[in-house]
Amino acid sequence: MANKYILNSNPTVSCQFKVLGVLTNPTTTKLRIIDPEGMESVYWYHLGQVVRDSTGKFSKEIPAIKLGTWFYEWSGTGACIAVSQNYYQIVTYME
Numbered sequence: 001m002a003n004k005y006i007l008n009s010n011p012t013v014s015c016q017f018k019v020l021g022v023l024t025n026p027t028t029t030k031l032r033i034i035d036p037e038g039m040e041s042v043y044w045y046h047l048g049q050v051v052r053d054s055t056g057k058f059s060k061e062i063p064a065i066k067l068g069t070w071f072y073e074w075s076g077t078g079a080c081i082a083v084s085q086n087y088y089q090i091v092t093y094m095e
Contacts, residue, residue: 003088005064014059015074015084023056027078031060036068036090056080064090 005011013033017026029045029052043049043060050060058074071087 002069004091005088007064007067007090007092009064009090010061011064011088011090012059012061013072013074013086013088014053014057017056017058017074017076017080017082019080023054024080025052025056026076026080026082028076029058030075031058032073032075033062034071036066036070066090067092 003011013031015031017024017029029050031043031050033041033043035041045052045058050058052058062070062072064070067090069087069089071085073083073085075083
C-alpha cells in the first residue's frame with residue numbers, strides 16, 4: 001500500500017545505500033521523480049539538491065502540488081551501486 005500525503009504538503013522521500021549491510025555513500029547519488037502527469041525531475045546530491053542525512057542516508061522534500069501517484073527512484077554509482085524505486089499518493093483528504 002502506498003503512503004498517502006495531503007495536497008500542498010511536503011512529503012520527504014528517503015533512501016539508504018548499503019554495501020554488505022554497511023551504510024555507504026555512493027560516489028554519485030541521484031533522485032528521479034515522476035509526477036502524476038508524467039513530468040520527470042532529476043535531483044543530484046553533488047549539486048546540493050538532495051540532503052545527506054548521515055552516511056548512506058539521503059532525503060529530499062518534494063512539494064505535493066498535484067493529485068495522484070508520484071513515482072521516485074534513487075540511484076547510486078561508484079562506491080555503492082544500487083537502485084531503489086517506490087511511489088506515494090497525493091490526496092485531498094485522508095480516509
